[in-house]
Amino acid sequence: QVQLVESGGGLVQAGGPLRLSCAASGRTFNDYAMGWFRQAPGKEREFVAGITWPDHTYYADSTQGRFTISRDNAKNMVYLQINSLKPEDTAIYYCAAALRGWSENYYATRGPYDYWGQGTQVTVSS
Numbered sequence: 001q002v003q004l005v006e007s008g009g010g011l012v013q014a015g016g017p018l019r020l021s022c023a024a025s026g027r028t029f030n031d032y033a034m035g036w037f038r039q040a041p042g043k044e045r046e047f048v049a050g051i052t053w054p055d056h057t058y059y060a061d062s063t064q065g066r067f068t069i070s071r072d073n074a075k076n077m078v079y080l081q082i083n084s085l086k087p088e089d090t091a092i093y094y095c096a097a098a099l100r101g102w103s104e105n106y107y108a109t110r111g112p113y114d115y116w117g118q119g120t121q122v123t124v125s126s
Contacts, residue, residue: 002026002115004095009120012085020080020120022095029076032115033098033107036069036080038091039119045094047108049080058104085124092119 008020022034033052039045049059049069057069068081078095096113106112 002032002097004097004115004117006093006095006117006120009093009122011123011125014085014087014124014126016085018082018085018122020082020093020095020122022078022080022117024076024078024095024097030073031100033100033102033112034069034071034078035096035098035107035113036067036078037094037096037110037113038089038122039094040088040091043091045110047110048093050104050107051078052104052107053100056104058108060108082122085122087124087126090122090124092121094119 003025005023035050036048037045038048047060048063049067051057051069066083071078095117097115098112102112
């Protein structure tokens with residue numbers, strides 16, 4: 001079992017930065033690929049960014065360039081830095097964990113992720 005707790009969300013102005021954090025506990029953190037997803041009102045949950053080994057990162061086309069995912073294995077933490085926030089970034093952001101062994105394409109879907117946090121709300125005002 002892996003427990004995930006997101007933090008760092010809130011109400012922010014467009015154009016500003018925000019860093020989301022995800023604290024992981026339970027099984028060996030290094031065994032997992034980590035991902036960030038988001039779900040806007042009335043929309044499907046979508047992939048935002050992922051990180052595997054050794055800290056290989058990948059992003060959705062819509063987030064490439066403004067979003068940066070990183071992990072601190074010593075602290076069991078995953079971060080999502082968002083720059084130049086836009087109103088369309090408004091969503092609940094979820095952290096997720098998946099075991100090793102899948103392709104990068106598959107990690108960019110919800111499929112391999114077995115563990116999810118409760119989410120943190122990000123609201124961007126224009």
